[in-house]
Amino acid sequence: MWLGVDVGSVSVDTVLINDKIEVFKSAYLLTAGMPIEAIKEGLRKSRDSVPVLGVGTTGSGRELAAVLTNADIVKNEITAHAIAAAHFVPDVRTVIEIGGQDSKIIILKDGIPVDFAMNTVCAAGTGSFLDHQAQRLGIPIEKFGQLALQSKSPARIAGRCTVFAESDMIHKQQLGYGIEDIIAGLCKSLVRNYLVNVAKGKPILPPIVFQGGVASNEGIRKALEEELGMKVFVPTYNKLMGAIGAAMLAKKVMKDKRKTSFRGFDICDMEFNTQSFICEDCPNTCEIVKISSNGKVLATWGSRCGKWDLSK
């Protein structure tokens, strides 16, 4: 079995895959600002007695996950997502990934990524936009998709940024629009935002794979299909694609390596301490984070110059 860990800004996903890239065990957890606890919990849930032959980590917190697990490979989330998508849909041309706070587009040709883009500064095209609005409307996010599908005439909601979308939505509510029309409108506005901000200028060709947490939302999927005029395919493990990609990469590197460096599932019960301090050695005054366990420093990061980095 190969273990993949994807640590994003909103969630931690862990997955165990077998030789045939079938998902054997998995977990999806909200980070809730405590990534270390979330990683440990995720591993606890995918813990198994079968031997782990390799570990890969990905996502914006991939370095942290790599330190905790002592991973065999650390890979950026763009490559990890592309690899997983190309496995499930070998002729995929476009990967649309919308997650909690990040979204990306990856263009593939003959099974390899040839172009990509990630959202830069704006959250309007990501899942947090929906979460925020769902909360405001008092509707559980899980019901969002179903409700959106019931709409006959979606409200037009300006979606250039979350602030505008919100005031526009309040206005539409006051005009008496039904809640399903407003929600469908929000889905459309998220999709338009994504297409304008993230996918801007990229050739979107079929087959299109739509993955990431937001792909579970049927309202968004429908809005995306309408906007593109094309079918999009949502893989079964849409939320886990990053972690699956990381596990696949671990499987690949272990071809040339005999033994995994994985610390073992015992890390679920280990205590990890993080400490931070400000380095005053130059005017950059970097905030350095130190991770240790049992009095042993496992990693430090945060310096601009690299002086506190431990050699791995």
Place this chain on the structure above:
Amino acid sequence: MVYYHSIMKIGIPRAGLYYQFFPLWDTFFKELGFEVVYSPPTNASLLKKGLEYAHSDICFPMKVNFGHVYWLKDKVDVLFVPRFISLEEKKYMCPKFMGLPDMLKASISNLPPLLDVNFNIRKKPFIRSWIEVGKRLRVSANKVKKALVKAEISQKSYQWNNLNGGDGLKIGIVARPYIIYDKYVSAELIDRLKEKGMNILTADNLIPEIINKEIAILKKPIYFDFGEKNVGTALHFLNSGEVDGFLYLISFECGPDSLLKEIIDDRARTSDIPYTTLVLDEHTEIAGILTRVEAFLDMIEYKSKTKFNL
């Protein structure tokens, strides 16, 4: 009246066109016998001052520039902040450069006198601008001319050497000089890539003929200084395959580059040279930049193998 006191200190902000012309400027002022004081390479606390004093809606490199001026202001007798209007025939600098001296005077109090001489090749040759600089410093035109000859030699003979030797990947980087060569602004990109054994190629490593050849086939001339240089370099990278891939670094609020990017993107659609734009600003997280750079390097690697052989 002439006072024979200590040597006059000229402050040069390590920002903006310093990154293109430092060999010339340094030699020029030193030849004339002045002491030159530079602000340190950009760092977080210097940038913080820049953010405090610059208008919030100007571009990141200009905010950096403000930070450097702030750092120097109480340490020198005059500040060299010319008004760059046009550096090439039929071209204009970005309006932010034209307005820089005024913006500084309006935002930062207690500035020393600024050497805010116009550099505008559309109106007068540079030599006349330098003579004016000399005049403000009470130096004769003759001395200025002599110093300038030496300064130009320094500039021409400066080696923009980013190659590692070795047979590592060749990566092109296209960006304005104050983005690419300012290590803080560019998240030490050149150093990071060189550490991995890669060779870096920038516009400064290409001979002008190569760039001009690419520009000649454009439908419309580009009116921005550095515009042709950057677009020409990018097109050369896309057309020649001299590099394994290239990165285009731009500042988030940069008007000129957002236009020029369209020309590059358009050509890139029909080229199979991997290319990615990195957008930088004061909120940029280094981690986010590195994620993109890694994915870009993966793209190059996979291209040479085709198909994830998993």
